[in-house]
Amino acid sequence: MDNQRNLILAIVLSALVLFGWQAISNRFFPVAKPAVTRIEGGKETVLPQPGADPAADTAKAIRSRALVLRETPRIVIDTPKLAGTINLKGARIDDLVLKAYRETVARNSPPIRLLSPAGSPASYYAGFGWTGDGVDAPGPNTVWTATGGKLTPQTPVTLSWVNSRGQRFETVIAVDGDYLFTITQKLINGGTGAVAARPYGLVSKDGVSKDPSSWTLHTGPIGVFNDAANYDLSFAKIDEAGQAGTRFASTGGWLGFGDKYWLTALIPDAKAPIDAGFLSTAPQVYQAVQSGRPLVIASGKAGAVTQRFFAGAKEVTLLDRYENELGVPMFSRAIDWGWFRVLEKPIFWVLDQVFRLVGNFGVAIIILTFMVRGLMFPIAQKQFRSMAGMRRVQPKMKELQERHKDDKPRLQQELLKLYQEEKVNPLAGCLPILVQIPVFYALYKVLMVTIEMRHQPFILWIRDLSAPDPLHILNLFGLLDFTPPSFLGIGVLALLLGISMWLQFKLNPTPMDEAQKQIFALMPWIMMFIMAPFAAGLLIYWITSNFLTIAQQAWLYRQYPVPETPASATVIDAKTAKKK
Structure with a gap:
């Protein structure tokens, strides 16, 4: 009888271990899945109102990406790791694929698409502009003029637009050989009086991350504010906050959206005070927004602000290099190493x-x-x-x-x-x-x-x-x-x-x-x-x-x-x- 009781006890304990593990492992220890990453599905993004009131996109039906890309004038992006285009309508980086990474292990698999234009499925893009009083700022429907037809690491491009008051806006876009864009926004006041204008940058994303967020792996909205990494953000919390958003006042830092392997991040000047945050303008339409302090520009004078935009793969050595050489605070924390970071990074090395x-x-x-x-x-x-x-x-x-x-x-x-x-x-x-x-x-x-x-x-x-x-x-x-x-x-x-x-x-x-x-x-x-x-x-x-x-x-x-x-x-x- 004792042997039978012990055998039954062993079977019950084993069953509890087997089935109980399956019940909790997906929450606490997400298992690896076939590495097939595709950004698709979703609906049109509505441009937010960061700080002040840039105009919103006009709602349109969701169309194929190929059709959307043909609707507006564009500049080609061609680097060793990136390919895509910049949309001259709205001055957006909204078409980007990663040359070095494929969706599957199949030989004919297409490259990873990271960014897609508004109006296409799963739109995902970055935009940069100005807001302010007494300023006719360019909006999402403004068509900019470009110098040059291709952005490469050796050839930056300048986008320009002049309003009816003689105020000239210029956006100089440069890119390195990896995944980092440098955006310099200039306002040249050719009008008769002083103006106060605030530069902003935003990343707009339709839909939540295809990689689930868990206790051991954070995906979704992420940021570093005042030298502290914020892993408590989530799409659900942004939904609760709605258009009011979740706001942060910080000196420097960065914010954006991260998947398991991919990241988009706005990176302002490390010494500049910023207002930053995340908001939702519609169900499953999310935006990361940051704006600097207003610039007061007298007549005949100019003002400029420089920020960076990262869009690419979370390569360990690359993030470390940007953190150490460019001073991007805690950029390596874009990878969720977790509690055992002190052991994980040496093992990776x-x-x-x-x-x-x-x-x-x-x-x-x-x-x-x-x-x-x-x-x-x-x-x-x-x-x-x-x-x-x-x-x-x-x-x-x-x-x-x-x-x-x-x-x-x-x-x-x-x-x-x-x-x-x-x-x-x-x-x-x-x-x-x-x-x-x-x-x-x-x-x-x-x-x-x-x-x-x-x-x-x-x-x-x-x-x-x-x-x-x-x-x-x-x-x-x-x-x-x-x-x-x-x-x-x-x-x-x-x-x-x-x-x-x-x-x-x-x-x-x-x-x-x-x-x-x-x-x-x-x-x-x-x-x-x-x-x-x-x-x-x-x-x-x-x-x-x-x-x-x-x-x-x-x-x-x-x-x-x-x-x-x-x-x-x-x-x-x-x-x-x-x-x-």
């Missing part, structure tokens, strides 16, 4: 350096595993010595269990005494596992948040280390025309993980408690189900670590062989002791 040497991130992960296990070798040696000691005293433990099977308190006392006499610690085996948890979680975050891991192949069928294993056993590795749900999507790597854990547990000392035996017997296969939806790179790390552990255990057990104790003698001794 090691992976990146090894990748530069070997040219394969999968191999780099395996080498990282060897490095981690090497650093932990002394701790592991202590663990395995204790486990070898546990194996050595196991015959005596069985004898005590047989002798005191009807007296549990006495059995625990005798076991504790035996541990002290033999100088073994049954909990020593937990230490290496506890030490590895931060490393394992840090690698999980690195695989999840760094674009350098996106679409990185390993070998054979593993074409994206940041996505789950695509070969599923239940559909016969793609021969059957269906995709199993993530809960049942057991791939080859997950199976190898289960087998490696089973082999590792087989080398461990057998638990005395029957329920523990049952749980340890089921745990490898439970973990196989739990880990199946996670990134392939994470499973490669765990499998490699398991096999290294097995090799180290086997070697150490040969150094500390278990003395053979005939089973018959153990039983006789137990019976004799019982009679006494």
Whole structure:
């Protein structure tokens, strides 16, 4: 009856672990998904009113992007990493694709589209302008005149427009070889009196991020104000605030919208006081807006303000460079490293350096595993010595269990005494596992948040280390025309993980408690189900670590062989002791 009760208890506990994990993991530990990123869906954006009252866009029906792009005059953007156009109507950067990144791992996959014009599905754009009293400022329908027909890192362009009062507005746009635009806004007052005008910049986005925001990965509105990163912002909070918006007064900083891999950000002068915030002008129509202090410009004088606009991939070294060299405050925090940033960035650095040497991130992960296990070798040696000691005293433990099977308190006392006499610690085996948890979680975050891991192949069928294993056993590795749900999507790597854990547990000392035996017997296969939806790179790390552990255990057990104790003698001794 006791064995049956323990078996039922083990099954119930295992089921709770298996199903309970599935219930909470999506909230607290979002698993990797196939890295297919597309910005689509949504409706027309209405231009906000940042600070003062720039006119709103005229509502139009949603049209195809190709049609919208043909409706207005444009300037070509052509850099090593970016391609697109600037809309001369409204002076907007509203058409941008990232040359270096594709939507899927397929060879014919189109490049990632980041920005789209108003009137097209999922419009997403940046605009820059002026507001003020006594100023006929250009609006969203103003058609600017351009010098030059192409924006490149070597050839900036100047957009200009003159109002009826003789006030000339110029917007000089430059771009570097990566993803950073520099916007210089000038107002030349050719009128008869002084004017007060305030420059502004905005990013308008239709729809929420396709990458879900969670406890471990923030997506959506993000900003740094007064040297503090704000991860508390969300699309839901902006919806609640509506057109009134969520406002921040800051000196410098930056704000925008971030996906898991992509970012748009307005970056004012680091020393300039700004008013910034997020607002919603319609359901799922969001805007990040910043405006500087008003400039009072006398007749015949000019005023100018410079800000930057980032639109591109959240590459780790690039964000660090902009932060350190250009003084963009805390720009590296655009990547949500989380609590273990102090460990995650070094792990990424090691992976990146090894990748530069070997040219394969999968191999780099395996080498990282060897490095981690090497650093932990002394701790592991202590663990395995204790486990070898546990194996050595196991015959005596069985004898005590047989002798005191009807007296549990006495059995625990005798076991504790035996541990002290033999100088073994049954909990020593937990230490290496506890030490590895931060490393394992840090690698999980690195695989999840760094674009350098996106679409990185390993070998054979593993074409994206940041996505789950695509070969599923239940559909016969793609021969059957269906995709199993993530809960049942057991791939080859997950199976190898289960087998490696089973082999590792087989080398461990057998638990005395029957329920523990049952749980340890089921745990490898439970973990196989739990880990199946996670990134392939994470499973490669765990499998490699398991096999290294097995090799180290086997070697150490040969150094500390278990003395053979005939089973018959153990039983006789137990019976004799019982009679006494």
